[in-house]
Amino acid sequence: MLEFYNWIYAFRLNTLPLSLSGIILSSFISYSEKGIFNVHIFIWSSLTSIFLQILSNIANDYGDGIKGTDNIYRIGPKRTIQSCMISKKKIRIALIIFSVLSFISNIILLFDYFKKKNYYIIIVILICILSAIKYTIGYHPYGYKGLGDLSVLIFFGFISLEGNYYLYNNHLNIKLLLLCFSLGFLTVSVLNINNMRDIDNDKKNKKYTIPVRIGLKKSKIYHILLMIVPFILSIIFVIITYKSIYQYIFIILILPTIIHLNKIYKISNNKDFNNELKTAVYINILYALLMGIGFILKK
Secondary structure, eight states: OHHHHHHHHHHTGGGHHHHHHHHHHHHHHHHHHHOOOOHHHHHHHHHHHHHHHHHHHHHHHHHHHHHTOSSTTOOSOOOTTTTTSSOHHHHHHHHHHHHHHHHHHHHHHTHHHHTTTOTHHHHHHHHHHHHHHHTTSSSSOGGGGTOHHHHHIIIIIIIIIIHHHHHHHSSOOGGGHHHHHHHHHHHHHHHHHHHHHTHHHHHHTTOOOHHHHHOHHHHHHHHHHHHHHHHHHHHHHHHHHOSOGGGGGGGGGHHHHHHHHHHHHHOOSGGGHHHHHHHHHHHHHHHHHHHHHHHHHTO
């Protein structure tokens, strides 16, 4: 029973909603535009995203664990390898299992598309799997070079939202790029809080995240931009596609966002960043839901 709990802990369930935001929003948009909603696509794209998120989480645990970045000086929650909750061998097996699960669920998701010979979509999932693993694992993990933010923007913004929209409609929507940036930036903000919290330990272990590269003060300004720019882009998007006042419903998130940013800016003890992580996650998922609801109500 204890080992089961350890695995659930390693999966970091609190991060899983982030993997679903783009799928939820793209489903709302597709249904509002053409009345298209495919349960097959929604379920299997959700499972694929969840498997990839879990893969990324345990890969991060493994990579930082064997490199010594996760240690007693780390401020964030304890990690499974660092605290000997799960052995390195079992984590390696889990990496293989979730890589396979991600690939299989994607194959099931794309079954109908094989008939149309859209084989290149398989390449996307393979890149996703490789990227999830290479974030902290290997000789040149890109997470140690400050490229984690770009990766999150691409996978949680563009691939999740625009990619899932493509599955529903068989074409891309250029206008959605504004929302791809918005959702991507909001997700990057969650990573940025993690990196600001661990800035001192990361610097000692040569993990050159954005906060390590630009410093804590500038990282707070960067965080403000990550959370304010999405609202600006979303307002521009609504102006371009305007059909109903309900499309502006997401604006109710501006107040809690400002409160969150005020707390972030005033933090002097890095441990306090932990208190704002959940808030950033909630804002992310609520943004996807409210923006999607606005699409439905505009019909």
